Amino acid sequence: MTPDQPQLDARASTTGPDPAPTLRGAWLALAGLSAVFLIEMLDNSILNVALPTIGRELHASTTALQWVTGAYAVVFGGLMLVFGAIADRFGRRRIMLVGLVLLGAASLATGFVTTADHLIWVRAAMGVAAAMTTPGSMALAFRLFDTEDLRVRALTLISTAGLVGLAIGPTVGGLALAVAPWQVLLLVNVPIAAFAFVGIRLGIAADLAAELHHDPIDIIGAVLGTATIVLALVTPTLYVDEGSGSWVPWTGAGATVALAIAFVVRERSARAPLLDLxxxxxxxxxxxxxxxxxxxxxxxxxxxxxxxxxxxxxxxxxxxxxxxxxxxxxxxxxxxxxxxxxxxxxxxxxxxxxxxxxxxxxxxxxxxxxxxxxxxxxxxxxxxxxxxxxxxxxxxxxxxxxxxxxxxxxxxxxxxxxxxxxxxxxxxxxxxxxxxxxxxxxxxxxxxxxxxxxxxxxxxxxxxxxxxxxxxxxxxxxxxxxxxxxxxx
Missing domain, CATH: 1.20.1250.20 (MFS general substrate transporter like domains)
Structure with missing residues (x-):
């Protein structure tokens, strides 16, 4: 395949199963996809206001509190490429539905958290679920329609739902803490995830086999790519926390570059690369x-x-x-x-x-x-x-x-x-x-x-x-x- 060939393929086949003629015709699917993006933005913002309360109740250190929020972001960012590749092979709708189930289960587990370490693991599981669901929301919305105008309007609608979550998260979280325990801020994910599951399950058809990628997954490339992204996300915080005069952030930066080079070499030589460069x-x-x-x-x-x-x-x-x-x-x-x-x-x-x-x-x-x-x-x-x-x-x-x-x-x-x-x-x-x-x-x-x-x-x-x-x-x-x-x- 030449570098230009994928683009030619895209023009030949950009419509997924059952393209909708209007936004209203796909309202159930769009509602479900909007709920997915709403959860992602809420999880990025709503918990910050509760960190002092969490620190007191769970006797958490400053570092532990940092990882309560950081674990979600690092796992989410580190696994997106991997789950993007998995979704392209096994079905975007299927992976999203599994991710929503995982998100609901992880959110329910918040009710049983007794230590900061437990909460960090719960947040990491939510990061895995977010990596499974977030990329698919854009891909499925794109597949629902066969015109640029409708695709732009659909993505605008979905992103607006997420921005609402980002904007109201701290305010809603602060008000909720006045009358309820902090666990409620994560338990709210459960009904939203259930709503998203129903909307996507009933509103979006399963992926066509012809629109899936059938090469095997490049395990070595997945490990190298994930490690590169995780280090790339963690290293900047080291510069802020340790200062540019410390050897720690520079070691992290060097390791990131080394892993990135190894990833590129692997993807250029692999028969079925995780990411076709x-x-x-x-x-x-x-x-x-x-x-x-x-x-x-x-x-x-x-x-x-x-x-x-x-x-x-x-x-x-x-x-x-x-x-x-x-x-x-x-x-x-x-x-x-x-x-x-x-x-x-x-x-x-x-x-x-x-x-x-x-x-x-x-x-x-x-x-x-x-x-x-x-x-x-x-x-x-x-x-x-x-x-x-x-x-x-x-x-x-x-x-x-x-x-x-x-x-x-x-x-x-x-x-x-x-x-x-x-x-x-x-x-x-x-x-x-x-x-x-x-x-x-x-x-x-x-x-x-x-x-x-x-x-x-x-x-x-x-x-x-x-x-x-x-x-x-x-x-x-x-x-x-x-x-x-x-x-x-």
């Missing part, structure tokens, strides 16, 4: 992943920097800082209705690079003007949120339509993995620069005049560094998309 060379795939990574890098860096700016530099209390971030939440939630019209007016290609560029510009605005007052922060939050709302949908759509039908779960997993890795890198770069340029503890209640200057310098340097890297990724995405367009003329 030729697929990454396809213009729509490489451009979509570059845009998604640029957005993930910018969003993670901006969220981290703005939080520090508002609370540490300006002394805003947490409640006021939350209100300061509210414009971003409003744009993310309300912007869903504009994604479809924007794509119809500009086309998927132009919508992708313009929205990704808006994210980069927003980050640059914060780096250059955020220290002058809240006005600069507000503009940055709005630009980044508006760009992210569009690029989050169109980049994923471009990746999936650039792949053959038998690789859509792997494509969705690549999209999610690129975003997860970019998020980790964004936070690592920001934390490392702050640690290098700011002397003393950033959490001290009072700063000297010199520390204030150091902080502002660090924020500017970190913001501009992230802006540069995100701009490079957008440039790569634009170049690859242009190459694909030129190849079709």
């Amino acid at each position: 030729r697929l990454l060379a396809l213009p729509l795939v490489s451009s979509g992943l570059a845009y998604k990574a640029a957005a993930g890098l910018a969003v993670a860096g901006l969220g981290y920097l703005v939080t520090l700016q508002l609370q540490f530099a300006w002394g805003w209390p947490p409640a006021l800082a939350a209100l300061g971030m509210l414009p971003q939440v409003v744009v993310l939630l309300a912007g869903g209705r504009f994604v479809g019209p924007v794509v119809q007016r500009l086309g998927l290609g132009r919508a992708a690079w313009i929205s990704a560029a808006a994210v980069v510009v927003g980050l640059a605005v914060f780096a250059l003007f955020g220290n002058l007052g809240y006005g600069g922060v507000l503009v940055a939050l709005v630009l980044v949120a508006a760009g992210m709302r569009v690029v989050g949908v169109v980049a994923g759509t471009n990746v999936l339509r650039g792949l053959p039908a038998s690789r859509t779960s792997m494509g969705a997993a690549l999209v999610d993995t690129s975003s997860e890795l970019a998020t980790a890198i964004g936070i690592a770069i920001t934390g490392t620069i702050l640690a290098a340029l700011f002397t003393g503890s950033i959490a001290d209640t009072t700063w000297s005049a010199a520390q204030t200057v150091q902080f502002q310098t660090a924020v500017t340097v970190a913001g501009l560094s992230l802006t540069f890297l995100a701009a490079v990724l957008v440039g790569i995405g634009f170049a690859r998309a242009s190459a694909g367009t030129a190849g079709l003329t």
Whole structure:
């Protein structure tokens, strides 16, 4: 197969079983898929507000509490590619249904947790379930429809449900803790998972054998790929926790690079690789992943920097800082209705690079003007949120339509993995620069005049560094998309 062949296959066979003519015609399936994404976003946000309570009740150390949230993220990010490959071989719907059962069982196990270690294992099991279900939600939504317009609208609807969960998670969690034990925050997954199971089981037909990938799974590649991603997600936290002067994070970075090289060598030589690296060379795939990574890098860096700016530099209390971030939440939630019209007016290609560029510009605005007052922060939050709302949908759509039908779960997993890795890198770069340029503890209640200057310098340097890297990724995405367009003329 030539590098161009998968794209030709994708054009020949992009419709799955029983494509729906309207969103309403697939309401049950979309409700189930939206519930899957809602769970993922809730699990990412709702538990954070309960960490002090969990620490007291389970006598957990600071490190243990870090892993209560970190175990989910690391396992989730590390296994997405593996389960993407499994779903492409054994059925996206089947793997998603099994994942929902596992999620329900793990959530029920929360009621029996008595130690922090038990909770960490429960969270890791939830991460496995998320890796089984999340990539499939995009792949199955893409398969439900046979036109770009309906696919974009479906992915917008599903992502909106997830953003609602991300936005309301901390608030709902805080209110629930006032009247119920913390375990309720995870037990709520059970009825949502059951609803998703019914919607997907009844609303989506089983995968066609012709649209599945029948090569054996590359076990060695799966181990190397998973280890690479896990280390890539853990190492950035080492730079933040240990500092760039410690040997620990540099050892982690070296091991990550070594494993990544071993993975590439394995995938290039394997008869049936876990990830066919030729697929990454396809213009729509490489451009979509570059845009998604640029957005993930910018969003993670901006969220981290703005939080520090508002609370540490300006002394805003947490409640006021939350209100300061509210414009971003409003744009993310309300912007869903504009994604479809924007794509119809500009086309998927132009919508992708313009929205990704808006994210980069927003980050640059914060780096250059955020220290002058809240006005600069507000503009940055709005630009980044508006760009992210569009690029989050169109980049994923471009990746999936650039792949053959038998690789859509792997494509969705690549999209999610690129975003997860970019998020980790964004936070690592920001934390490392702050640690290098700011002397003393950033959490001290009072700063000297010199520390204030150091902080502002660090924020500017970190913001501009992230802006540069995100701009490079957008440039790569634009170049690859242009190459694909030129190849079709």
